[in-house]
Amino acid sequence: MPTMSQEPPQPPVNAPHKARQMAESFGVDAERYDRARLDYPDDLVRRIVAASPGPDVVDVGCGTGIEARQFLAAGCKVLGVEPDARMAEFARRTGVEVEVATFEEWDAAGRTFDAVVAGQSWHWVDPVAGTAKAAQVLRPGGLLAVFAHAYDAPAPITEALAAAMRRVVPDSPFGGGPPRSAQEIYQRMFATFGEGIRQAGAFGEPEQWRFDREQHYTRDEWLDLLPTTGGLTRLSPDQLAEVLEAVGAAVDAAGGGFTLPYTTMAVVASLKA
Numbered sequence: 001m002p003t004m005s006q007e008p009p010q011p012p013v014n015a016p017h018k019a020r021q022m023a024e025s026f027g028v029d030a031e032r033y034d035r036a037r038l039d040y041p042d043d044l045v046r047r048i049v050a051a052s053p054g055p056d057v058v059d060v061g062c063g064t065g066i067e068a069r070q071f072l073a074a075g076c077k078v079l080g081v082e083p084d085a086r087m088a089e090f091a092r093r094t095g096v097e098v099e100v101a102t103f104e105e106w107d108a109a110g111r112t113f114d115a116v117v118a119g120q121s122w123h124w125v126d127p128v129a130g131t132a133k134a135a136q137v138l139r140p141g142g143l144l145a146v147f148a149h150a151y152d153a154p155a156p157i158t159e160a161l162a163a164a165m166r167r168v169v170p171d172s173p174f175g176g177g178p179p180r181s182a183q184e185i186y187q188r189m190f191a192t193f194g195e196g197i198r199q200a201g202a203f204g205e206p207e208q209w210r211f212d213r214e215q216h217y218t219r220d221e222w223l224d225l226l227p228t229t230g231g232l233t234r235l236s237p238d239q240l241a242e243v244l245e246a247v248g249a250a251v252d253a254a255g256g257g258f259t260l261p262y263t264t265m266a267v268v269a270s271l272k273a
Contacts, residue, residue: 025233026063027086034064034090036225038149040119041211041264045070051268053141054114060103060130061121065091071117072096079113081106104129108137115143122146123189127196135202140273144203146193147266150186151215153222154258160250164243165231186265193267203269211264219251222258 026033045067049055055076059068062080064087071078072095080098082088088098099106103118104126116134118125134144152158194206217225223244226232232240251257 025230026228027084027090028233029227030064030086030090032224033087033228034066034094036221036228037064037066037120038215038262040067040070040147040149041213042070044147044209044211044264044266045074047209048115048117048143048145048268049074049076051145051270052115052143053139056113057115057117058108058113058137059096060116060118060134061124062091062096062098063087063119063121065094065096065098067117067119068096069094076115103133106133111137112139113137113142114139115145117145118147120148122148122193127192128200131196131200131202135200135271138271140271142271143268144197144271145266145268146190147209147264148186148190150182150263150265151260152182153260154254156254157222157247157250157258161226161243161247164246168239168242169235183263186263190265190267194269197267197269203271206267206269209266209268211266213262213264214259215262216257216259218257219248222251223248 049071057071057076057078059065059071059078059080062068062078062082063084065080068078068080068091078096080088080091080096081101081103082091082098083100083102085100088100091098101107102125116138122130131144138144153161190208194208197203197206226244226247227235227240232243235243
């Protein structure tokens, strides 16, 4: 995530799953979200498929179906669970089967699965109820795999975004204080995920996986991505335009583009037999 608009969002600090307005704001422009968001490393998908006892996957917070389509392409049968009906409808148009609900409240109707996956979405799930639901719907030996991207824009671009947010939305938590490293934020977040899985008692010892790559962004590509991030999804059109103008100027000053190191982090655990 861009450092300044990282997920999980700042409010509330210790319980992002309670920030439902933000959690369900990403469907405001589902087409842009699907176009601008990066997919997941093929090695991650292959490793999850290899570690699962079978091909039946439930995708928690599937969004527009980015990772769901990758698992479908890998030979899996995928059911998405998504609370935002706008995102769910987009995913259906791309060939993903989706049921609209939060994962905690979703009725599995007695169905069980070989894997529960969550790409860039587990922080929006209640950590206790979500882990319990995963254990409930998994077959013995089934896999819970939680993963997300962490990345930081160059400092001048991040600082331009923070300054614009302070000016345009003075009370926004995303403009206050110096930007924090997404790598640090996600390392702590995934350590918390692992501890929550461990404390649930239904799973074996969680493993942490890491996949590194680079992604180049032009000015237009970066400005296409930013509105899909948690700090900007609820801005008015005028507010968004002002923020993007400031960030665009910073990207121009940096040469019109930049390359980011991307880290995809994962926590994976198998249900005890």
